[in-house]
Amino acid sequence: MLQVDDDLVDALMILGLSKKEATVLAYLIMRGSATAKDIMADLSIHQPQLYNVMMSLERKGFVNIQHSKPKVYEPISVGLIMEMIENEASRRKQAIVKAISSLTRGERSRSLVWVTRGIDNIVNNSAALIQEAKSELYISATPMLLGRLLKYIKGLNSRVKVYVFIYPYLDEELLTSLKGIDNVVEVKTNRLGPFSLISPDAESCVFTMIKASLSDRNGAYGYVFRDRAMTLQFIHSLFDAWRRAQTVYRREFKESDYPLVFNSHRFATWEILRAREIGLNIEVKVKGYLTKTGEEVSLIGTPVNVTISSDVVNFELIPKGGGKPILVGGTNALIEDVESEYVEINPLSQGT
Structure with missing residues (x-):
């Protein structure tokens, strides 16, 4: 039975497809073509439901139907589907940039973005940002870019x-090199990467859309963001693929x-989890703002009840000295008590 790639399903849902439609289309992309009997057997879909899904995918222009007996379904060009995903991601990015530009708190009102063209310029801008890192460095990149x-x-x-997040394949020699660098904490890989991102301290980044990141030609291009809020949006998206x-x-x-x-609440929460x-007792310091009033706050306590999902990433903090648990979220926190901008983790000695 063919196992459908969850990351591919998530990427296809960007195009406005339902989870079921995206799952069927991902199945066809991975298999090449299939009959209704194949799809129903492998994906456990009933015939009436599959009929509606296939009619919808055909109407939206994602599949072709060979009117043989039995009918054979095949996806349109994979390259065209990838281009559609990239265009939709670009549209969403522009919408995010427009929304973020209205932020006014401190440095968040400062927005500086420019285009970097050609692989050499992407490498040079990425190298410059890497050298600025003081506490953390987030990388999502191809083996070619990472090697440079x-x-x-x-x-x-x-x-x-x-x-480090590596896509679309894992280079074993590169992995060996990364293992030899003491700074590298964790390396993950997936065939379908979200995008290319180089970000020091979650303060700025070089961002390249996935299709452009897979090119080694001078036609490749990316964006340099000297903007914390925009950078955190990209890191939030990266984290969902990372986990x-x-x-x-x-x-x-x-x-x-x-x-x-950590300046990234999500990766701080990852390390708390x-x-x-592993049973390590830790103490966590949080700096940020109360979500209801915007008042600055600094907290120290013990983390409990860590939640990491597609929709929610947060943890509760029991204040040092006692008190009720405080729910800590990240940038643009809505349901949490605190919107954190800085998280510090320290181990407690045995018996503390």
Whole structure:
């Protein structure tokens, strides 16, 4: 039975398809073509439901039907589907940029974006940002781009934690090189990457859409964002792909690694969850704003009830000295008590 790729389904849903429509289309893309009997058997879909799905996909222009006996369904060009996904992602990005431009809190009112053209310029801008990293570095990249950035990653300050997402394939030699860099905490891989992203401290980034990131020609292009709010939006999207991707390397933290400082609430929450899973007692310091009043707040306490899903990423913090748990979210937090902008993790000594 063919296993449908969840990341491919998620990408197809960007085009406005329902989960069921995206699942069937992903199945056809991966298989090439299929009869209704094949689809029903592999995806456990009843005939009336499949009929409605196929009619919808044909009407929307995603499948062709060979009117033989039995009928054979095949997807339109994969290249065309990828282009449609990229165009829709670009449209959404522009909408996000427009929405973010209205932010006025502190540095968030400062928005600076420019285009970088050609692989060499993308590499140069990425290298410049890597060298700015002080606490964390987030990378989503192809083996080609990552290979050209290795020497800059190796030159990082020892305090910088590096998280790497590699697509569309894993280069074993490159992975060996990454394992030899002490800054690298975790490496994940997936055939379908979300986009290319180089971001130091979640403050700025070089962003390249997936199709452009797979090109080594001078026609490749990306965007440089000197904007914290926009950068965090990209990191939020990256994290959703990150949490579901395959882990190919992970090292545990040493005593000298602490304190772990994060400007990304999502990756801080990821490490809080990892600590709880291995039974490590930790204390967490949070700086941010009360979501109801906008008042600045600084908290220290013990994290509990960590939630990581497609819709929600947060944790509760029991304040040091007692008090009711405080729900901590990230940028644009709505349901949480605190919108955090800084998270610091420290281990507690045994018995504390």
